[in-house]
Amino acid sequence: MLELTASQALGLWHSVSLQQVRLDGRDLSLRQLAILLEIYLVPPPHTVRGLAARLGVTKPVITRALDTMGELGLVTRERDERDRRNVVIKRTINGALYLEKLGDLIIAQGRALTP
Amino acid sequence: MLELTASQALGLWHSVSLQQVRLDGRDLSLRQLAILLEIYLVPPPHTVRGLAARLGVTKPVITRALDTMGELGLVTRERDERDRRNVVIKRTINGALYLEKLGDLIIAQGRALTP
DNA sequence: CCGCATCGATACGATAGCGTAACGAAATTG
């Protein structure tokens, strides 16, 4: 439970977006970031189909995002041995670190807010 | 000044990103959103050059983003009559409404946080 | 004036993402 004023809310988004653009060359899209956060903040297992439904997008969108973020080392894929049609998305150290930095950035910018 | 825990920070970003992807078809990139917030939250005047420096990106990035967001009615451009080399970026009703909705979304998701 | 700097826009080739449709592999069903 977190009470925010309109000024605080947009101010926070502003400063964090700004720093994210300036500091992080990876330039993840909003969709990619949403997928990444979903994978790391919601209990597994995560599948392509499940993520697609959750975000309200088509499956190729998820596949592509996983391709890209996989190359960046932010996630991994493994076949589900119990049902080999499925692919289970796994977290990585790199991904956890990436989100930890994002969290630190949000906290820092929240602290620096002058409402 | 806003005190956030790591869980709150990422949880907030998660839920807002998720809703933004689900509800807003416009799908602004992080760069575009950062530009938009800069225009609306920082006192004018705003120029292409200034925004480029502020975000740490090249000028064509700003021009393209303004093209796109202009078509969406989120910003407008006007030549600066005092120095006709400059272009001054103006806010629009539509843009203000868009950010107001975003603010509402952030506030609502902050309120719904279960830390 | 006339060079020179500055501004935003444009051209260019390359890359990434999109939605729709179809595919192969694997599981389920009757």
Place this chain on the structure above:
DNA sequence: CAATTTCGTTACGCTATCGTATCGATGCGG
């Protein structure tokens, strides 16, 4: 087992954005 469903991926054509380089227009300084 054959037929069907389910799952993730790939193919396709299209659009948007990227970075670099350059452009035309405008202002400025000697």
